[in-house]
Amino acid sequence: MKKILLATDGSVQSQRSAEQAIQLATAFNGVIDVVHVIDAERAKHDALKNITPAALEQDRKQRLNPVLTKIKKEGIPYKLHFLKGEPGPSIVDFANKGEYDWVILGSRGLNPLQKMVLGSVSHKVAKRVKWPVMIVK
Numbered sequence: 652m653k654k655i656l657l658a659t660d661g662s663v664q665s666q667r668s669a670e671q672a673i674q675l676a677t678a679f680n681g682v683i684d685v686v687h688v689i690d691a692e693r694a695k696h697d698a699l700k701n702i703t704p705a706a707l708e709q710d711r712k713q714r715l716n717p718v719l720t721k722i723k724k725e726g727i728p729y730k731l732h733f734l735k736g737e738p739g740p741s742i743v744d745f746a747n748k749g750e751y752d753w754v755i756l757g758s759r760g761l762n763p764l765q766k767m768v769l770g771s772v773s774h775k776v777a778k779r780v781k782w783p784v785m786i787v788k
Contacts, residue, residue, distance in 0.1 A: 653681040656754045658742045658776070660687060661714030664757025668787040669718040672755045676727045681752070683722060683729040686745055687715055688738040739775030751782045758788045 657672040659665035672683050689711070711733070722729050734741040746754050758773050777784045 653679055654749075654751050655681055655683045656686060656742075656746050656749065656751045656782075657683050657718075658686045658688070658738075658754070658756035658772075659715060659718050660738075660757075661716075661718065662757060664787060666717055666721075668755045668757045668785075669721050671785060671787050672753075673721060673725050673727060675753060675755075677725060679752075681727070683727055684749070684751075685715070685718065685722070685729055685731045686734060686742060687711065687731070688734045688736065688741045690736075690738060739772045739779075742772070742776050743779040746776070746780045746782060753785055754780050754782050755785045755787065758786050 655672045655676055657665075657669060659669060675681060676683050715731070719729075719731070732745065734745055742754075742756070754776065756773055756776060773784075773786045777786060
């Protein structure tokens with residue numbers, strides 16, 4: 652359990668996922684790849700609202716700050732990766748191109764549609780990633 656992929660969007664569930672990733676990384680002297688997917692639909696919506704790229708970047712960093720702060724506080728080595736596209740397939744593609752002992756993500760994220768379709772991203776990831784997946788409630 653030395654290499655962990657943590658998919659996060661800054662939601663409460665993804666913060667809980669970060670805690671699990673930190674526990675595993677601490678116990679096994681591991682490293683964490685933190686992945687945040689920039690949803691194309693949301694990016695389009697933000698562009699139409701005339702939100703500047705700098706403001707978008709600041710918003711993303713602010714959303715991820717609680718997760719990254721927890722990882723930094725524990726002194727765990729990590730890399731942050733920004734992906735573009737639909738969250739489920741983007742995470743699956745990224746994970747399957749690497750070698751991970753665990754892929755960890757929350758059961759739900761910030762996407763309002765996920766409130767209606769429970770765990771659609773986590774379900775896609777669990778079905779299609781070739782590594783063990785931990786879904787945190």
